[in-house]
Amino acid sequence: VQLVESGGGLVQAGGSLRLSCGASGIIFSIYAMGWYRQAPGKQRELVASITTGGSTNYVDSVKGRFTISRDNAKNTVYLQMNSLKPEDTAVYYCNAQNRVYDYWGRGTQVTVSS
Numbered sequence: 001v002q003l004v005e006s007g008g009g010l011v012q013a014g015g016s017l018r019l020s021c022g023a024s025g026i027i028f029s030i031y032a033m034g035w036y037r038q039a040p041g042k043q044r045e046l047v048a049s050i051t052t053g054g055s056t057n058y059v060d061s062v063k064g065r066f067t068i069s070r071d072n073a074k075n076t077v078y079l080q081m082n083s084l085k086p087e088d089t090a091v092y093y094c095n096a097q098n099r100v101y102d103y104w105g106r107g108t109q110v111t112v113s114s
Helices: none
Strands: 002-006 009-012 017-024 032-038 045-050 056-058 066-071 076-081 090-097 102-104 108-113
Touching (some): 002 090, 017 090, 032 066, 032 076, 045 066
Antiparallel strands (some): 002 017, 017 076, 032 090, 045 056, 090 102
């Protein structure tokens, strides 16, 4: 099983990035997908999640700025991040989970400069 994140980088405050996470080795459509992030010295937190049925959930700090989506045909989950703030700086991780399994990607760095 592999989850591979891409799309991170350095962006100025107010800018946008689109993260992608490609999955292989799993039946993607039966997994809920999530994006987590971990900033230095802080605990990993759930940023956004999307169920198998397409229902979404966001942490309050990103509501209205971030959008999670999934393409089951491409085995990919996305995180569109707009109006980025310096406090969004973190390593962003992709997660796939169902009742039995829980898989993680290695993460992609997002750095927002002020």
